[in-house]
Amino acid sequence: MIVVRHSVIVDEPVRQAGFLWTGFVAHRISDRGFTPDEWIQVDNACGVMGEGDVAFEAVSAGRTKVTLSLKLDLQPSEPDTGREVEAAYHRAVAHLDRFHDYADARGG
């Protein structure tokens, strides 16, 4: 099992960051025909990218660190593992960058 992690800090309290994440995920998958609540419950809001986990950690009263962990069912010795890990990392970075922009636009 290989886990790729990336995090971003948003200028929102942890509770608000959680709400914004839910809204962000709903926004991203709105054209995929999923029910956001059910999807979030099943995939913990990482289904866009694969199996994973998201964690919210308060770094101060008004700032939250959002960490996305993507689980890849690969072995280190497999030839394609390097490329898969790189691609997953870039997806995680892009996804969290979008969330950061979303939180900046919607937060208050």
Add this chain to the structure above:
Amino acid sequence: MDEHENAPQTDADEVRHGLIGMVRADDAHVGQSLSIVTTAKGGADVHQSAAVALVSGGDTTMTMSAAVAMPTLGDVRMDKSGAQWVIAAGDVNIEKGACAAAVAPTVRVDHGAIGVALGWHVDVGENSRVLFGPLAAVAFGLAAGAGMGLVMAASAGFAAKKALARLPLLPWRS
């Protein structure tokens, strides 16, 4: 505690500012020192130091330090440190560091790089690079060659020095 120790061998648990051949301790605390071999029955805490081999029976913590080989029975935590070989029975955590090869049940790296990570669980954190597949095999081979070369050079130098010391006076040594 040995302060400013320069000796071929010491059994002190705490060594600072030393140039030591071999450190043997129950729980080793080595700071700003250089040793060839550091062994600890328990944990080892190495700070701003370097060792060719760092062997511990417990958890090992390295801060701003370097080692060639680090076999340990506990967890390994490396902070701003580098090592060539890390083989641990516990977990390996690397924060702002680099390692040529890490073999452990769980290998985790943040803001660092690992040439080869062999573990059931490999966690690649932020701004980190872990090589996998054939590229990793090449890196592994280079690291192995360089590591073995270093160890053999050190061993040969040590053995030559010992052998010359036992020889009768030779013309070029007078």
